[in-house]
Amino acid sequence: MKIAVCVKQVPDSWAEKKMSGGLLDRAGVDAVLNDLDEYAVEEALRLVEKHSPTGEAGEGSGHTVTIISMGPDRATEAIRKALSMGADDAILISDPALAGSDALATSLVLSKIIVREKFDLVLCGTESTDARMSVVPAMLAERLNLAQLTFAGSLEVDVATSKISVARTTDAGIENMEATLPAVVSVIEKINEPRYPSFKGIMASKKKSIATPSLSDLGVNPQSVGIGSAWSTVNDAKERAARAAGIKVVDEGNGGKVFADFLAEKRMI
Amino acid sequence: MSQVFILVDHTHGKVAHPVGELATFARRIGDVSALVLGGDLAVLTTQLSDLGISEIISISGINFDKYSAGASAQAIAQLVTDRSPAALLITSTARGKEIAARVAVRTNSGIITDAIDIDAALVATQSIFGGSTTVHSKVGHGTPIITLRSNSVEIESSATTPTLTEVKVVESDFDASRLGDKVVSVTEAISGGRPELTEASIIVSGGRGTNGDFAPVEALADVLGAAVGASRAATDAGWYPHSHQVGQTGKTVSPSLYVACGISGAIQHRAGMQTSKVIVAINKDPDAPIFDLADLGIVGDLFAVLPQATAEIQLKKA
Numbered sequence A: 001m002k003i004a005v006c007v008k009q010v011p012d013s014w015a016e017k018k019m020s021g022g023l024l025d026r027a028g029v030d031a032v033l034n035d036l037d038e039y040a041v042e043e044a045l046r047l048v049e050k051h052s053p054t055g056e057a058g059e060g061s062g063h064t065v066t067i068i069s070m071g072p073d074r075a076t077e078a079i080r081k082a083l084s085m086g087a088d089d090a091i092l093i094s095d096p097a098l099a100g101s102d103a104l105a106t107s108l109v110l111s112k113i114i115v116r117e118k119f120d121l122v123l124c125g126t127e128s129t130d131a132r133m134s135v136v137p138a139m140l141a142e143r144l145n146l147a148q149l150t151f152a153g154s155l156e157v158d159v160a161t162s163k164i165s166v167a168r169t170t171d172a173g174i175e176n177m178e179a180t181l182p183a184v185v186s187v188i189e190k191i192n193e194p195r196y197p198s199f200k201g202i203m204a205s206k207k208k209s210i211a212t213p214s215l216s217d218l219g220v221n222p223q224s225v226g227i228g229s230a231w232s233t234v235n236d237a238k239e240r241a242a243r244a245a246g247i248k249v250v251d252e253g254n255g256g257k258v259f260a261d262f263l264a265e266k267r268m269i
Numbered sequence B: 001m002s003q004v005f006i007l008v009d010h011t012h013g014k015v016a017h018p019v020g021e022l023a024t025f026a027r028r029i030g031d032v033s034a035l036v037l038g039g040d041l042a043v044l045t046t047q048l049s050d051l052g053i054s055e056i057i058s059i060s061g062i063n064f065d066k067y068s069a070g071a072s073a074q075a076i077a078q079l080v081t082d083r084s085p086a087a088l089l090i091t092s093t094a095r096g097k098e099i100a101a102r103v104a105v106r107t108n109s110g111i112i113t114d115a116i117d118i119d120a121a122l123v124a125t126q127s128i129f130g131g132s133t134t135v136h137s138k139v140g141h142g143t144p145i146i147t148l149r150s151n152s153v154e155i156e157s158s159a160t161t162p163t164l165t166e167v168k169v170v171e172s173d174f175d176a177s178r179l180g181d182k183v184v185s186v187t188e189a190i191s192g193g194r195p196e197l198t199e200a201s202i203i204v205s206g207g208r209g210t211n212g213d214f215a216p217v218e219a220l221a222d223v224l225g226a227a228v229g230a231s232r233a234a235t236d237a238g239w240y241p242h243s244h245q246v247g248q249t250g251k252t253v254s255p256s257l258y259v260a261c262g263i264s265g266a267i268q269h270r271a272g273m274q275t276s277k278v279i280v281a282i283n284k285d286p287d288a289p290i291f292d293l294a295d296l297g298i299v300g301d302l303f304a305v306l307p308q309a310t311a312e313i314q315l316k317k318a
């Protein structure tokens, strides 16, 4: 199996985020691997370990895990983390023309890589913690004409028959879905517990290759991506006044009554 | 007047409440055509008669719920291409956003997700970074495809007799891959007769502080007519189904009242509830971060505060 895991570098979720020129100001904040993508990396490694004759990922397993990411050069830091967890290699598409790309452009670029490398399985997180759109996996399935199995809480692949089955959590409950590879899958955070990179893994990751194809290698017209071509534009962004400080009371036997009075005063009951 | 598409979300013969919000927004822009994919048309149509809808477009022939968003997106994209509406509005559920995403790709259109408002000129308002920033944006390419969060607008009703357009599809109309991702079985979540989390105007949520006993949370929810939510600590422990999880990897909710009981207020939980209009927190720990958000914070034991509040509210209501 050739597995791709799409990962994004995002500002640390604890960092205060601000807008600048209609875009998220990324310069001033720490950047990390989108934590929801760690579950996708972990799931890819588990799949390989499960189906590998040696029980291990890496060479000899007969399967590969490639990290793919679109982002600025410093996204290599996030990629290294995924490589130190145990992925084999990586592809980073980084071009100044991509700055300010929307989800449509992101999915276009990622889809070109996926077609070129002929992956059997594309794993994603459920959302990037900065954009919070949850649309890239569906867009990839649409562009690639592949089965879409999103919000997977468990995942099973039958390598011999190329059948994939997932249990997904939806509003309706638990939905069991099936498809034949190749497919695009996004995984929820309940699917596994991502491993911490070991010292050995960190050392090994330094030697792993990160390919950096150009947009022209991928046949993407630079004019069709980036902020200039984004199909939705931000007119303005205003910071809202912080929430006014509320009332805080210590329950001295009448906390429930205070609560009920508060609701009555707000005409909520 | 121009024509605006709204997608009618429905399950088990019931039109989802936010569809009324979509219709209310759409009427600001033009004549509303409601897209109904599958379902019992007669049953659904009666529920759409007071939303100011001009036309119902029914697409039937295959069971769209059996497949991923791909099949629905292909059918909708075809209609968008044929009719070039002024906009397509969809509710911001996980599936709604996926359908929107795929229609956008298929019709070369721009997309805006999680909007909380939209005006006649199609300028959408989004509240980002946990409500700290308000953004106005506009789609400048193709058919604007906009997903809207529920609980964003008061539904304005208006009785109409919509015209009916029926579109019949067959499996061979669809790209093969789209019918390749099949739902083989479903274990339905039990709603317990309470309102749906994302549609509720009041939510009472429980966290690790409940220690697995959601009875006081549910009792308060029931007297308030509220939905029940949970933190990830509570869903991970199996105390409440995942479909009730509020937060980054659960639902994003924006009710008029959110009551957090025994929830510390981790950033991932706040990501799903901090745009709620009024927030009340009950927590034993005076330093719990949830108090930074709360309009009313009660430092106390939820097992004492909730039953007393429930009884008091019952009294006030009587």
Ligand SMILES: Cc1cc2nc3c(=O)[nH]c(=O)nc-3n(C[C@H](O)[C@H](O)[C@H](O)COP(=O)(O)OP(=O)(O)OC[C@H]3O[C@@H](n4cnc5c(N)ncnc54)[C@H](O)[C@@H]3O)c2cc1C
Binding pocket: A035, A036, A189, B206, B207, B208, B209, B210, B230, B231, B232, B233, B234, B245, B246, B247, B248, B249, B250, B251, B261, B262, B263, B264, B265, B266, B267, B268, B269, B272, B282, B283, B284, B285, B288, B300, B301, B302, B303
């Ligand atoms: C990738 C990722 C995604 C996540 N997504 C989500 C998400 O979508 N939603 C989510 O909620 N979390 C999410 N989390 C988890 C989040 O970080 C917290 O761990 C979680 O929200 C904690 O839940 P809690 O507040 O119930 O538990 P705790 O943090 O343990 O807090 C329990 C609180 O209950 C109080 N308490 C205890 N007993 C009582 C009592 N008798 N009466 C009153 N108060 C009491 C305590 O003082 C404490 O403040 C995510 C984490 C990760 C890493």
Ligand SMILES: Nc1ncnc2c1ncn2[C@@H]1O[C@H](COP(=O)(O)O)[C@@H](O)[C@H]1O
Binding pocket: A006, A007, A008, A034, A036, A037, A040, A068, A069, A070, A071, A103, A106, A110, A123, A124, A125, A126, A127, A128, A129, A131, A132, A133, A134, A135, A136, A137
């Ligand atoms: N720039 C990117 N590079 C690689 N993968 C991405 C990128 N943006 C989004 N993804 C993937 O798509 C998922 C959903 O992201 P989003 O639609 O932005 O919320 C993420 O969890 C990633 O797996």
